Amino acid sequence: MNNDTDFEDNDTLVDDDFRCGYVALLGRPNVGKSTLLNALIGVRLSIVSHRPQTTRHRILGISTKPNGQILYVDTPGLHRGGKRAMNRSLNRAARAAVMEVDLAVQVIEAGKWTDEDSAMYQAVAEQKGLPRLLAINKVDLQKDKGAMLPFVAGLMEKHPFDDVYYVSALKSKGLDGLEKGILKRLPEQPAIYGEDEITDRSERFLAGEMVREQLMLRLDQELPYATTVEIEGFQDRPDGVAEVHAVIWVERDGQKAIVIGAGGAQLKAIGTSARRAMETMFERKVFLKLWVKVREGWADDENLLKRFGYE
Template sequence: MNQTPDHRAGSVAVIGRPNVGKSTLTNALVGAKISIVSSRPQTTRHRLLGIATFPQGQIVLVDTPGLHRQQGKFSASAMSRVMNRAARGALEGVDVGLLVIEAGRWDEEDTLAYNVLSDAGIPVVLVVNKVDRLREKSALLPFLAEITQNREFAAVHPISALKRNGLDGLVKDLLRQLPQAPAMFGEDEITDRSERFLAGELIREQLMRQLGAELPYATTVEIEHFTEDGAMLRIGAVIWVERESQKAIVIGKGGARLKDIGSKARQQMERLFDRKIFLETWVRVREGWSDDETALKAFGYE
C-alpha cells in the first residue's frame, strides 16, 4: 500500500460502560467481525485489537470489556476484577480515547468511563451510539448540549454503529488526532488475536445469545485442539460451566441446544476464516471457575 507523506497511524482505546455497542463499532470500523456481540452486558471479556486500515492512515482500535462499578454479585467476582483491569489497562500507551455512550442516556458508569479517559491525559472523542433508536430525534441536540457541558471532547459524533451511519466523519476525526506515522500492521491484518482465540469467542457468542438470560456469566470456552487438515480446520472445544445443572441446560433436550450452538458457531467461523470447519464440542464442569483467578488465567483471561 502506497502511503502518503501525511499518513497517520496510532492506537485508540474504545471505552464505555457495558452494552453501549463498543464491539459493534469496532467491527464496523474494521470491516470484519473480530469482536463478538450479543444483547447481554459484559459479552466482551478480553481486550483485543481491531485494525482498521484506510488510504489516509491506520487506526488500531483497542476493544475492551465494559467499565462497571464494583457492586453486586457479579461485580464482586474475580472475573469482574479481571475485566475492569483489562479495560483500564487498554489506556496504556494509546493516542486517543474513544468514549462510547448510548444516545439519550448518561449515568454514573458513563461518568466513570469519562473520568478514566480524562485522567489518562489523552484527547477524548465522544461517540453517541444508537441514535437510530431515539424515538424523539429532536431530543438529540439538547442531550448533546447537556452531556458536553463542563466536559472536554476533541470531537463529538452521533452514529449508528449497527447501521454504519456517521462512521466516515468519525474516521476523519480519529485520524486527525493520530500522529503522522507509517502503518503499524499489514494492510490485510484485522486483529492481533489468533484464529484459535477467535474460534473460542464465536462459540461463546452463541452461548451468550442463546443462554445469556439463564447463564449470563457461568460459561467459558477452551479450545482443546485446533489443527489443519488440508483445506479444513478441525477444532475441538470444551464449554466450561460451574454446576451439573448448568451442563444440562447447555446440552439441552437430546443434545439439541449444544448442536445448535455448535452449528451456528461453525457457520460464523467458516465466514470469518473462509474455509471449511469441522467442530466438536463438549461440556464439562469446574465449580466456581469465574471467581477463581487461577482458573481464569488458565482459561486465557488477562
Template sequence: MSKPPFRAGQVAVLGRPNVGKSTLVNALVGAKVSIVSSRPQTTRHRLLGIASFPHGQLLLVDTPGIHREQGKASSSAMHRWMNRAARGALEGVDAALLVIEAGRWDDEDALAHDALREAGVPVVLAVNQVDRIKDKAALLPFLAQVSAGRDFAAVHPVSALKRKGLEALVDDLLRLMPEQPALYAEDEITDRSQRFLAGELVREQLMRQLGAELPYATTVEIEQFVEEPGKHGPLLRIGAVVWVERDGQKAIVIGKGGARLREIGSRAREQMERLFGCKVFLQTWVRVREGWSDDEAALRTLGYHD
C-alpha cells in the first residue's frame, strides 16, 4: 500500500472571543504558543502555531476574536486593530477553522462565519467544549442547527482542554492542504520570537490575576532580553514593563506592598522556564502612558503592527 502524500499549508483559526481558539491551537501544536485566560481580548496578535504530524504540517494562524463594534469602547484603536488582525489572517490561507462553543451560536459566531464565507476558503467547524455538555443527546440537534444552510467542509465536536476529537479534526484539515513538503522544521512550534512570547506570558498573568479589576488597559513591553551563561546552563535575563493608562491602574497592578506584581512576575517566570527550557531572571516594572489603547501611534511603538 502506497504511503499517503505529505500535505502542508496554512489554516486561519477564527471565532468570537473566548471560545477556546488558543487552547485548541496549543493542543494541536502540542506546546503552549498562545496565552490563555477567561478574559476577552487575551489574544491580541496574529500568531502562527506550527503543528507537525507524520503525514503533514498545519500552520495554524491564531487570531484575536472578531468583535462587533458597539459603542465607544469597542471602536477604540485597539479594537479596530484586533479586527484587522483577525480578518487579515485570512489572506493566503488554504483553509479556515471556525471555532464555536458547544450549545451556543450567537451574532458574533455569525460574524466570524460571514468573514470566512467572504474569504472563499474551505471552512471546517470545530464545536469546542463538548466536555461541558451534560446531555449529549442535545448535541446532535445543535450540530444540525448550526450546519443548516452553511457549507462546512467538515464538522467536528472536540474538547481542546481534554484533547478529545483532535485526531479526526487534523485528518480533515490536512486533506484540505496542498501536497508539498513541510514548511518549517519538525521541532519549530511558532514563528514568533522568545522575546515576544515572554511579553505574552507576562500579559497572560495580568489577565488571570487581575480578572475584571483592570479589563483591557494593560500591555507589556520587553525592554531587556539577554542570554547569559549560567552555572547549570543558559540564563535568560528579562526586563518587562507593564504599561497602564492611569496612576490608579498602576496601583492595582502593583498591589499592596508590591504583592500582586510579585505574584504576576513569579508565575510568568515559571511559565517562561517551562517554555524556554532554561533558568529565567525576570524583573517587572509598571509605568503609565495615558490613552495608549486608543492611540494608533502608541500601539505601533508597543508592537501592534498590521
C-alpha cells in the first residue's frame, strides 16, 4: 500500500512493454472525479462545478505516454434517493462502466467514507478479478496528515483495495504515482487511439456540455437539475466559424424566465461564457445561438432522455 501522504512516488513499471486499457473513475457525487480526469489528461475535457451530479454522461479521456495509453472513463456519481428516470439513468451509467473496463479507480474524499462510497465499492466487488485502486482526493485540505493513516487502515480492513494513492486533483499532486500504479496493471497491447486524440466524444457533444456547465455555475439552488441542453445544429461555415444552435430545456415557464433573466441578461452571459470555452477547446471562432424551451417532465421521460443523449 502506498502510504506516502506527501505525494512522493516509489512505484515503478514492471517492464518496458506498451500497455493500454480502460480505467473507470468511480465514486459518489462531488468527490472530484471530473477534476481528476482533467488533471490526468492535461486538458479541461469534463465539465466541473461545485454541484453534485454535474457529470451526467460517460466521458472518455485519453492519455498517451511513451510506455502506454490510459483510457479514463469519467462516470456520473453513484447516488441514492433520486427517484426520477434521469437519476436511474445516471446510476445505470455508473454501474455499467464497471463492466467495461480493465481497472477501477474509486475516488473518495480525504477522511470521509459514506454509504454511497460503500455502494460504489460493492458495485466494483461484483466484478470478480477486476483490479481496483483507491484514490483519496483533496488530501491538500487535510490539516492533520497523520490522521489519514488510521483512517486508511480501518478502511482497508473492511474494504480492501489493491493499492491506495493520495492525490489532490485540483493541485495536480500525487498524479504520477497513481498513473504508474494504473499503467502497470493494464494489459500489454498496442494503443487503441491515436497519440493526438484526447476523447471519443464529438465537438457537438462537447458544445452541449459547455453550455450545461454554465447553467450549473450560474443558476441557483435546484434549477440546474431541471435543465438539459440539446444541440440542434453544428456546422463549420465557409469562413471557418463553427456555428452552433443549442436549446436549453427546462420543465416550467418560471424556470425559463430565470434562465433568460431580466432583458435576456442571464442567457447572454451563459452564451458568452460557453462560446469562449468552445473557442478555446475547438481552436476556432464560434457563433452560438441559444434558445430556452419548456418540456414538462423531461427528466421522467425515457424517450426524451435517449434523445438528449442519456445512456
